[in-house]
Amino acid sequence: MPHAGIVTVVGKPNAGKSTLLNRIIGEKLSIVSDKPQSTRNRVVGIRTTDDAQMIVLDTPGLLNPRYELQRAMRSTAIRALKDADVIIYLADATDRVPPSLVEAADLDAPPTAPVWTVLNKTDLLRPVEREELREALPDARLISALSGEGVDQLLVDLEEALPPSPFLYPEDEISTASTRFFVAELVRETALEQLDEEVPYSLACEVEEFREGSAPLYIRTVLYVERESQKRILIGAGGRRIREIGRDARGKIEAFLDTRVYLDLWVKVLPNWRKSDSAVRRFGYRLHDDHST
Ligand code: GDP
Ligand code: MG
Numbered sequence: 001m002p003h004a005g006i007v008t009v010v011g012k013p014n015a016g017k018s019t020l021l022n023r024i025i026g027e028k029l030s031i032v033s034d035k036p037q038s039t040r041n042r043v044v045g046i047r048t049t050d051d052a053q054m055i056v057l058d059t060p061g062l063l064n065p066r067y068e069l070q071r072a073m074r075s076t077a078i079r080a081l082k083d084a085d086v087i088i089y090l091a092d093a094t095d096r097v098p099p100s101l102v103e104a105a106d107l108d109a110p111p112t113a114p115v116w117t118v119l120n121k122t123d124l125l126r127p128v129e130r131e132e133l134r135e136a137l138p139d140a141r142l143i144s145a146l147s148g149e150g151v152d153q154l155l156v157d158l159e160e161a162l163p164p165s166p167f168l169y170p171e172d173e174i175s176t177a178s179t180r181f182f183v184a185e186l187v188r189e190t191a192l193e194q195l196d197e198e199v200p201y202s203l204a205c206e207v208e209e210f211r212e213g214s215a216p217l218y219i220r221t222v223l224y225v226e227r228e229s230q231k232r233i234l235i236g237a238g239g240r241r242i243r244e245i246g247r248d249a250r251g252k253i254e255a256f257l258d259t260r261v262y263l264d265l266w267v268k269v270l271p272n273w274r275k276s277d278s279a280v281r282r283f284g285y286r287l288h289d290d291h292s293t
Contacts, residue, residue: 004053005085005162008113010077011059012104015090016120020145021045021058024155046169052159053167057083077105084113086161093119093129097136114161116141118154123147180207183253187221187265190249191234194241199233202226204273204283208266216260219253224270224283234267242267 009017025045045056059077081087091098098104101115117140119133125142133140143150184205192200204224211218223242225231235242242265250263273279 001164002051002053002167003159003162004055004165004168006055006057006083007086007088007158007162008057008059008080008084009088009090010081010101010105011088011090012092015092016145017058017090020088020090020120020143020151021056023145023148023151024054024056047155048167048169048171049159052162053169053171054155054158054162055168078107081105081107081111081113084111085163086158087111087113087115088158089115089117090120091117093121093133093142094124096129097133118143120145122149179257180210182256183207183210183219184221186252186256187223187245187249187263190252191223191245194245194248195233199225199230202230202274203234204270204279206283209264214262216262217257218262218264220264220266222266222268224268224273226270226272226274228269231267231269 009020011017025047045058047054047056057080059080087101089098089101089104098117098119101107101117102110117137119137119140119142121144122130122142123144123146125133130142133142141150141154143154145151184207188203188205191203191205195203202225205221206224207219207221209218209220223234225234233241234245236244246263246265249265250261253263254261270279273283
């Protein structure tokens with residue numbers, strides 16, 4: 001009997017969850033950014049080997065419910081904890097010894113699944129810091145999602161820890177999330193790379209049209225911001241910034257889909273969308289999700 005189940009990766013923004021997920025799945029599935037809170041949706045990646053299938057959930061950062069958006073993010077993360085067979089509590093090793101997951105996430109009770117504390121970014125540690133962490137947390141695993149150190153062993157142990165079960169998804173499926181979602185994420189990631197301050201948290205992306213069968217593949221994507229001033233920043237003088245975002249994003253999308261793409265980018269203002277429940281849902285930052293196994 002093979003092993004199959006769910007591994008939920010949880011941790012503070014910037015701990016390296018998306019980087020680890022990308023390494024585990026081997027494809028660029030989850031947005032990686034050095035700006036915190038860039039992962040708003042729960043991305044499901046699937047890793048299938050000869051005798052194990054691991055469904056990996058990337059969670060939004062654990063946050064306090066300040067805006068609607070953040071409440072949605074938090075409830076998605078809590079849900080992902082409940083679904084897990086194993087929980088990877090990923091922490092940035094350069095922050096030293098992390099608080100317990102229960103404390104960090106302000107949970108009412110410990111999750112039922114086993115929690116593995118994994119300290120990431122060991123490539124940035126001096127040997128003495130490594131020793132300190134090993135002494136303080138003897139059970140913690142040390143890895144570098146960036147260099148790959150410790151990741152292979154982690155995967156072997158995870159596969160063994162999953163319950164005996166037939167595979168839950170077809171073997172060649174790397175993700176259940178839709179192509180449209182990844183395209184929107186790639187556009188958003190590209191825009192985040194080229195912008196600073198203020199705008200990023202107000203930015204949402206939606207693929208409005210995805211014309212199957214057209215060559216090149218026609219994709220219309222709308223970038224939503226909250227204010228006219230942000231729209232001006234995003235478009236840039238003479239449209240230079242948005243053209244640059246479009247060019248870079250098109251390159252990434254073509255690499256991802258392995259086909260030529262015509263990317264039609266629009267910028268629209270949707271005032272205060274982050275405070276609106278319906279807008280938060282509409283962009284897929286939903287309060288409940290339909291993941292089923
Ligand atoms: P997330 O918010 O938890 O999803 O974190 P990301 O995966 O987006 O990573 C946040 C930042 O940390 C990015 O700049 C990554 O390149 C960086 N990062 C992630 N893992 C490592 C690692 O093992 N070593 C180093 N040096 N940087 C890392
Ligand atoms: Mg992330």
